[in-house]
Amino acid sequence: MAAIPTYHYPQQGKLTVLGAGESGVGTAILAQKKGFDVWVSDSGKIAERYKKELQETGIRYEEGKHSEQEIISSDLVVKSPGIPQNVPIVQRLKAVGIPVIAEIEFAAQYTDARLICITGSNGKSTTTMLTWHLLNHAGLNVGLAGNIGRSFALQVAREQYDYYVLELSSFMLDDMEHFRANVAVLLNITPDHLDRYDYKLENYVDSKFRIIRNQQPEDLFIYCADDPVTVQGLEKHHPIAKMLPFSIVKHVEPGAYLTSNNEIVINIPHQDTFTMDINELSLQGKHNVYNNMASGLVAKAQELRNATMKESMGSFKNIPHRLEFVACIAGVNYINDSKATNVNAVWYALESLAPQVVLIMGGVDKGNDYEMLRDLVRTKVRAIVCIGKDNSRIYDSLEEDAQIIVNSSSMRDAVEIASHLAQKGDTVLLSPACASFDWFKNFEDRGEQFKEAVMDL
Structure with missing residues (x-):
């Protein structure tokens, strides 16, 4: 089990959730379970299924507005990743010293599960699903959350997993201060959402590298050695976790690489070497070789057997709306x-x-x-x-x-x-x-x- 990081947020009192989507409602349910006085505020219309869940659990809410006085009286605020940090209500909260955090950070306080976190401009949903598939197929007690599936907070409230595979967007990472990924995966960085980052790529790069924030020497950082923006980012952001690169153009060890015979090789210290012909992968295309390498490194680091990994990587079906x-x-x-x-x-x-x-x-x-x-x-x-x-x-x-x-x-x-x-x-x-x-x-x-x-x- 992973050690729970030290958090410095109120553990009781009034908690306001901004945004009543999947993450917001999950947060509200977890906060209620932990004894907070919970209130949910959404400036838009709340979907009927989420409204029903709030009503059934007796959680107070409002829709179509943000009542500032009520929000400002909070001890802690958890906001949806879709709400930018520069909106007036968030700026006002920060000005008066009320902590504003993300669902992922809030929920992480209440689990000792091992947190495997995946980000990148492209391929993160596929890699997250593939990683979960590998671990689940091997019999590990693993949850799937983040930017995909049911909310992390809701699962922490109602389930008991030993591992979580979390897909993290840059918006989620922006709201994290004390969160620690036991395994951090950075697939690639290409210009995306620049409208949220003052149209500066370096701001977006800094956001992605927040995934290694608070990691410890015993943790893992898995990254693409072929991605020039990531490699350049390493000159500014210095991981202290064990680094495992993956590449299709050069031999990297430890890590994952592609041979001239089109075989993926995964080498991790103290583990059997894993090899697999890329033609046997269920997901084809160069980008999916990278995705399989990243997921394979995670799986190998959890000491999965080679035969189990090969079977899973050959049987995985991609997520809807992705090729x-x-x-x-x-x-x-x-x-x-x-x-x-x-x-x-x-x-x-x-x-x-x-x-x-x-x-x-x-x-x-x-x-x-x-x-x-x-x-x-x-x-x-x-x-x-x-x-x-x-x-x-x-x-x-x-x-x-x-x-x-x-x-x-x-x-x-x-x-x-x-x-x-x-x-x-x-x-x-x-x-x-x-x-x-x-x-x-x-x-x-x-x-x-x-x-x-x-x-x-």
Whole structure:
């Protein structure tokens, strides 16, 4: 079991939760169980299922506003990661000295489970699910939480796990001070959410490296030695945990690397060496070699048997909305990659597919730089079909490289246009590179609408 870090927050009194989504409601239930006087405030409308859960547990709440006087009377505030730190109510709380923390940090106080934490601009959901799959398949008592699945706080309140695999976004990491990851995994860093970081990559890099904050020498830091931004970040942020790099271009030991025979090799001191041909992996594509290396290093560090690891890495099924095969219609494959909300994720998707691709992309631009897509668009993309209200930056960046680039009026319209542009043997790929909030509730809604439109062809 992991040692519980020292936290310096009130352990009783009034606790306010800002935001009544998955993490907020889970936090409220855990806080109530720990004896806090709990109150939940959401500036928007609370979803019916969460409202019902609050009512059933007798937790007070408000929706459609933040009552400042009530919030300011709190001893501790736990805020949703979706609420920026610079909003007035959060600034006011900090000005009067009331601690404002994240759900993950709050819940971590109340478990002695080993915390395996995964972040990165791309691949973190897949790697988190794969890591959980590896540990669960090996018989470990492991929970899955963070930016995926049921809230960490709710599971701490109602379950008793020995391990947690946590997917952590930069927004979650921003709100953590004393949290300690026993195993920290940093997959990669590419420009994303720069609108939240003053459009400065270095601020985003600092946010990602918060995952190693408070680690101890006996902890592990797993990172990609091929990612230049991560490697450069190591010059500023100095891990004290044991470092395990992974690479597909060079031999690293200890760590994970790829041989000239296309075998993954995982070497950890005092453990049997693990090898596996990449053609045996259930997840194909270069980016998934990296994801398997990261998950494999975590699994090996927990002393999993090689045979169990190989079986799990060969049987894993990817998460919905991440390169999810939908259907083959008239010889055209339709793939849902709605979770690709940044340019680098689209690059990975295109890199893993054969030509020709009809690419459906667009939405709420987060300061994207589409330049990295130009070569792949030129060599692999037959046409681009744009979704979303304003795609002027996609046109400006890719118009010279795309054979065809057109707008659409809805997801259904986009799929119909793509089906006419595609030829037998092509792939229609939804990989937006953008947030979804102009036309859709979230990326899941966008992906579901894509799948429905495909099935109606």
